[in-house]
Amino acid sequence: MSSKLCETITLKGKPMSNNSIYKTMCRGNFPTRYLCNKAKTLKEDYQWQILQQYKEKPLREELEVEIKTYHADKRKCDWDNFHKLSMDAMTGMVYEDDSQIKKATVEKFIDKENPRIEIKIKRSSLQNNN
Numbered sequence: 001m002s003s004k005l006c007e008t009i010t011l012k013g014k015p016m017s018n019n020s021i022y023k024t025m026c027r028g029n030f031p032t033r034y035l036c037n038k039a040k041t042l043k044e045d046y047q048w049q050i051l052q053q054y055k056e057k058p059l060r061e062e063l064e065v066e067i068k069t070y071h072a073d074k075r076k077c078d079w080d081n082f083h084k085l086s087m088d089a090m091t092g093m094v095y096e097d098d099s100q101i102k103k104a105t106v107e108k109f110i111d112k113e114n115p116r117i118e119i120k121i122k123r124s125s126l127q128n129n130n
Contacts, residue, residue: 006122009053009094011046014115015069015082039085046089059095062124064103070111070118079106086117094121102126 021039024031035043069082083106087098095101102124 006120007054007094008118008120009050009090011049011086011089011117011119012114013042013045014072015117016042016085017077018081018084021085043085043089046086047093050090050093054094058092059100059121061100062102062126063095063100064122064124064126065101065105066120067104067106068118069106069108070114070116071108072110072112072115074110077108079108082108083117083119086119090119 016039021035022033023036024033026032065087067083067086071077071082087101091098103126
């Protein structure tokens with residue numbers, strides 16, 4: 001992305017809800033959340049897809065993302081519940097950390113034949129308020 005203004009990454013596969021990617025177990029008196037096996041497998045698959053599409057070093061600047069989730073059916077789903085795993089998969093590969101994202105726009109669509117997540121990443125146009 002060093003020479004381009006923006007980059008789009010498409011992650012194929014049915015987006016997973018935040019509610020289904022984590023499990024909880026107790027260790028002594030302390031509940032611990034962990035990524036379930038299905039989510040680990042999907043995150044690894046996303047990382048392989050990212051490697052095929054993004055060949056640059058991880059970005060270091062502040063960023064903006066436009067996220068489009070394409071679901072296989074019309075089941076009720078919250079707009080903010082399906083992109084955490086994809087954002088985490090890009091950490092260390094596309095950007096150093098997802099805390100660099102200063103603005104995110106999320107849209108959801110239905111595509112029965114091709115469920116996926118499309119993520120457009122660009123340098124942030126927002127002023128840093130530090």
